[in-house]
Amino acid sequence: MTPATDSPALPDARPALPDYVCPADGTRVAPSSLAWSCPACHGPLDLDFSPTPAPLGKLSGRVNSLWRYAECLPLPAPAISLGEGRTPLVGLAGNISAKLDFLMPTLSFKDRGAVVLAALARHLGPDRVIADSSGNAGTAVAAYCARAGLPCTVYVPAGTSPKKLAQIDAHGARLEVVDGDREATARAARAAADEPGTFYASHVHNPYFLHGTKTYVHELWEDLGGTLPDALVVPVGNGTLLLGAALAVRELHAAGLIARLPALYAVQSAAVAPLADAWRAGADDLVGETPQAPTFAEGIAIPRPLRARQILRAVRDLGGGFFTVTEDQIAAAQRDLAARGLYVESTGVACWAAVRDGALGDRTAVVPLCGAGAKTGPAGGDVGRSRERRGPVAPSTG
The missing domain is CATH 3.40.50.1100 (Rossmann fold)
Structure with a gap:
């Protein structure tokens, strides 16, 4: 394949890529393979990769993108980077802050x-x-x-x-x-x-993909001076941000770079909530068929997420839980964020919808604002039709 002329080829001397490994049955797949699932059980694959993050003091002067966490990424920094990552962390209200991941080259955390x-x-x-x-x-x-x-x-x-x-x-x-x-x-x-x-x-x-999304937490850790909040709250459909966050938390803790583990909370639309249903049933996997209804949060409306067992285990291991939010809550949260200067697509406001009324008490927490509102428009009509009273914006945390 001939690369783009403005993107020089990667150097020939590259470190070996890690093997794929199936989390269900341990089957290994060579890193050069184009296989996209486990050849034995056909499930999704993980990587045999346990990196050690660089300490905070060694990050100064590095490239201002997610590739500054090079030790934790499974391949070298590519020539195709668009400067992705290093999105702002700003206060919302009280102890809740937001990471503005809609400020990416394509306007989403993906x-x-x-x-x-x-x-x-x-x-x-x-x-x-x-x-x-x-x-x-x-x-x-x-x-x-x-x-x-x-x-x-x-x-x-x-x-x-x-x-x-x-x-x-x-x-x-x-x-x-x-x-x-x-x-x-x-x-x-x-x-x-x-x-x-x-x-x-x-x-x-x-x-x-998960090893890319985990940089969300590495950035939080750096922005907060080598700590993490009491709780990480993330939207969950297929779980790519949640599972990446869990990877990063484990890496930082194993390296002794954080003293305690944050609680990990998952948010689903009440209209399509198979993981929240399994959680409430105390199950390790999905339970039966989940009722489905239309939802503004289309990006997380996944009735049968393939990594359900891993998602439920990650939330359990990190002492978190599940929230579900209604369509009215999603629409109200989108209007509220717009009134604060942040126009976010309806899926991306789900976490703010879950915690903005004090569901986490006085714990510190960060929510991701995952996609720009310009991608989809307002949930349920005109964003400005009924602006709500809100408190003052919290001081910026980054």
């Missing part, structure tokens, strides 16, 4: 994982890259494939935001609109992924 997937694809040199997405992940993969000079096809469900479709198309990716829901879209993409020479840039199956 850039953290997409750049790592695109760098891996460029290293492996496939004939084509495919992805499936409800919008943001597909946009990010399309952008970074364009940067890397890789042909890309993105499968999206019918009903995906026209603004997200326009963004994917603008990056030169081929769009395949599937007449069905998010699961039907994933099935179509997986069928195409089995074609020879295809790299499946799956933000669910491929663990490189």
Whole structure:
């Protein structure tokens, strides 16, 4: 595959990439493989990779992107970087702060994982890259494939935001609109992924994506002077941000760089909440079929997340829990954030909807604002139709 002319090739002397390993049965897969799932059980893969983060004092002067945490990333910094990461951390109210991950090159946190997937694809040199997405992940993969000079096809469900479709198309990716829901879209993409020479840039199956999203927590740790808040609150559909956060917390704790583990809280839309239902049942995996209804939080409306067992275990291990939020709460939280100067898409406001009324008491917490409101528009109508009274903005924390 010929790389883009403005992106010099990666150096030949690269450290060996880690093996894939199946978390369910231990099957190992070579790092050079284009296999996208475990050949034995067909489940998603992890990486045999246990890095040691650099201490705080060694980060000064490094590149101002997520690649400053080089020791914790499974491949070298690529020439295709767009400066992703290092998003601002600002106060919202009381002890709650927000990390503005919608201020990324493609306007969502998915850039953290997409750049790592695109760098891996460029290293492996496939004939084509495919992805499936409800919008943001597909946009990010399309952008970074364009940067890397890789042909890309993105499968999206019918009903995906026209603004997200326009963004994917603008990056030169081929769009395949599937007449069905998010699961039907994933099935179509997986069928195409089995074609020879295809790299499946799956933000669910491929663990490189999780090692990109974990930089969210490494940045928090650095911004807070080598500490983490009492609680991390993240939206959960397929769990890519939550599982990345859990990876980073474990890395920092194992290295002795944090003394205590933050509690990890997951937020789902009450309309599609299979993980929250399993949590309330005390189960280790999904329990039966989850009722589904339309939701503004389309990005986390995943009825059967493939990494459900890992998500539930991570929340349990870190002493957290689950919140669900209604459509009214989502719409109100979006209006509230807009009144504070932050226009965030409806999926991205779910965590603020969960905690803004004091659900965490006096504990310190950070919520991610994951996607820009310009991608989808307001939830349930005009953002300004009924502005709510709110308290003063908390001082900036970064």
